[in-house]
Amino acid sequence: MTDPNNKPRTVICVGDIHGYLTKLLNLWSNLRSQIDPDSFNTAPVIFLGDYCDRGPDTRKVIDFLITLPKRYSNQKHVFLSGNHDFAFGGFVGVLAGEFEAKETWMEYADNEEREGWYKGEGYEKMHLQGRRWGGWIKAKFNAAKGIDYKGSIYDAAPTFESYGVAHGSSELMKAVPEAHKKFLADMVWVHEEDDVCIETQEGVKHCKLIAVHAGLERGKNVREQLEFLKAKDARVPKVTDLSGRKDVWDIPKTDASVGVEYHAGAN
Numbered sequence: 001m002t003d004p005n006n007k008p009r010t011v012i013c014v015g016d017i018h019g020y021l022t023k024l025l026n027l028w029s030n031l032r033s034q035i036d037p038d039s040f041n042t043a044p045v046i047f048l049g050d051y052c053d054r055g056p057d058t059r060k061v062i063d064f065l066i067t068l069p070k071r072y073s074n075q076k077h078v079f080l081s082g083n084h085d086f087a088f089g090g091f092v093g094v095l096a097g098e099f100e101a102k103e104t105w106m107e108y109a110d111n112e113e114r115e116g117w118y119k120g121e122g123y124e125k126m127h128l129q130g131r132r133w134g135g136w137i138k139a140k141f142n143a144a145k146g147i148d149y150k151g152s153i154y155d156a157a158p159t160f161e162s163y164g165v166a167h168g169s170s171e172l173m174k175a176v177p178e179a180h181k182k183f184l185a186d187m188v189w190v191h192e193e194d195d196v197c198i199e200t201q202e203g204v205k206h207c208k209l210i211a212v213h214a215g216l217e218r219g220k221n222v223r224e225q226l227e228f229l230k231a232k233d234a235r236v237p238k239v240t241d242l243s244g245r246k247d248v249w250d251i252p253k254t255d256a257s258v259g260v261e262y263h264a265g266a267n
Helices: 021-034 037-041 058-071 083-092 106-115 128-133 157-162 178-186 222-231
Strands: 011-014 044-047 076-079 191-200 203-211 260-263
Touching: 021 037, 021 058, 044 191, 058 076, 058 157, 058 178, 083 128, 083 178
Parallel strands: 011 044, 044 076
Antiparallel strands: 011 260, 191 203
């Protein structure tokens, strides 16, 4: 809804954080200083996922995020799952259900040796993406990104290290606090926000915002996709809407960590 003065409300969307606490704190400080206090303090804040991996501070990033609802009680906070968070949750066992090999592995089994899937304690009923996340990829260099891999195909080594354990260790399952496991378990796969204003050449338009980490798939019924994402059915080997690069609408050409977009009229 718009306010009595017909001023479009602020909606904040924060992109991939990837374990970079300093960048996240700087972004949050900039938002507080650049947005009108009343608008900022009542804004829906939609985090678009990928809180972990690559950067050194995954544990501290999650510590910060879980404090926001108490610190900013008039804001609405939405924490979407990214593919990295989904895989992290799969490794520590917070995805709903059990995942037998025949259900979630076999479609991608040809990649197991190359990607070095995790085969330690508890792997037998672990989701495929959890095994990929905690594994050791044989290649040291990621040619697509032009940088070295950090442990696994997901660059998960810094996440393990942020909890004080070695990459690929089953000890992570004990080291992750229950509050962090709850955060991973409670993340949503999609969020719909009504009456979001965007500026166009024709003027301000009122739209429905559908927020998904990667995007909705092209060529598939939108309503059916939304129902699937709301159900959070993890019995599939891969959730394309969380991880797809080729099959989703309007995927950005680059992957920028700790990004933000906000809609606030003239802001």
